[in-house]
Amino acid sequence: MQPGSNHGSFDPTADFQGARxxxxxxxxxxxxxxxxxxxxxxxxxxxxxxxxxxxxxxxxxxxxxxxxxxxxxxxxxxxxxxxxRPLRTEDLMARYEFAFMLLKYSIENSAKAFSSDRLQHPPELEYGADGKVGPVAEEVRIAQATFLEQLYERIASLSGNEIAVSAIRKFILETRYIRLLDLEDEAVLRELAAGTAELARLLTLGRKEDAIAIIRDQMEKIRNRMGDLVKEAVARSLSSL
Structure with missing residues (x-):
């Protein structure tokens, strides 16, 4: 399965209906x-x-x-x-910075209560006796990424601002490959699974500042890894020629 093959409710042709x-x-x-x-x-x-x-x-x-x-x-x-386009670390980091500002704005200016109803909750990770995650199939990583992406889109919709929702959808698509690449690291996968579940819980409880803190932490950490992720992404693309 290609990364990006499952995008939740995001229809990439939604604004292209006039074409053949x-x-x-x-x-x-x-x-x-x-x-x-x-x-x-x-x-x-x-x-x-x-x-x-x-x-x-x-x-x-x-x-x-x-x-x-x-x-x-x-x-x-x-x-x-x-x-x-060249795959550049600074471009991806700027996208994450912009997405954080949009999500923070949406939470702080939410016009309605958050609900996680109808989101595709991922299956719980299976841990062995040694406390490590067992072999993780690509479908598991995709499920974790999809839940986070749907959560971000749901957060953006809280403000009632369709421009913010559209911008977050574009961010999700632009960064999905890097996100899935990052989740190949077991420690990152474990942390994201726990953090995303906690983010949904805090939003449901209306604890806005705590929810914003989790999003900030998630995005700062992937931005810190961005240089290495971009190098790996470029190397994989070149090796596939």
């Missing part, structure tokens, strides 16, 4: 590939070759690439074509 179905489908597939770091940073994406790989015609592939370049997911260079 073939273009919408191509857009969703290609954007997921870009978000999941399938293409190495700085790589040229040729519409014809990509269309052949996806089993579609060149026109919807090119239309999707134009849309993605307008939205900033990829770069369009005149007379050269489309290229993936």
């Amino acid at each position: 179905k073939e273009t919408r489908d191509a857009y969703a597939r290609i954007r997921s590939m870009v978000a999941c770091n399938v293409f190495p940073p700085g790589m040229q994406i040729q519409a014809k070759a990509l269309a052949e790989k996806l089993g579609i015609s060149s026109t919807p592939a090119r239309e999707a690439l134009i849309r993605l370049s307008v939205e900033g997911w990829i770069v369009s260079v005149p007379n050269k074509g489309f290229f993936t």
Whole structure:
């Protein structure tokens, strides 16, 4: 299963309904590939070759690439074509900083009470006699990441500000690959599972400041690991060529 294949309630084509179905489908597939770091940073994406790989015609592939370049997911260079953006530590850290400010704002200015109803709660981690987590399947990491992402989206919706919700959804998609890569570390997975469950509990109790403190801690820790995560992500992309 590719990272990003399960995105909860986030529909990546929700704002693209005026386009042809073939273009919408191509857009969703290609954007997921870009978000999941399938293409190495700085790589040229040729519409014809990509269309052949996806089993579609060149026109919807090119239309999707134009849309993605307008939205900033990829770069369009005149007379050269489309290229993936460099994967940069500072860019990802800035996204996390911005997302924290949005979530903090949403909690502090919540127009309604928080509820975790209908969120996809992940299964509890299984610990052995030595206190360590047993072998973790990719589906478990995805379940933990998805719960956190849905929780962040639910938090953003508390303010009633649809722009904030849209921004958090974009943050979730832009950072999912790094998030799943981070969760390959057992200690990180354990800490996130406990912290996210506690975050949901505190929000339900209306303990806003304590909830904000957990989000701040979660984001500061992944930002501290970001340099190493980016190096690993780039290395994996290059090795897949």
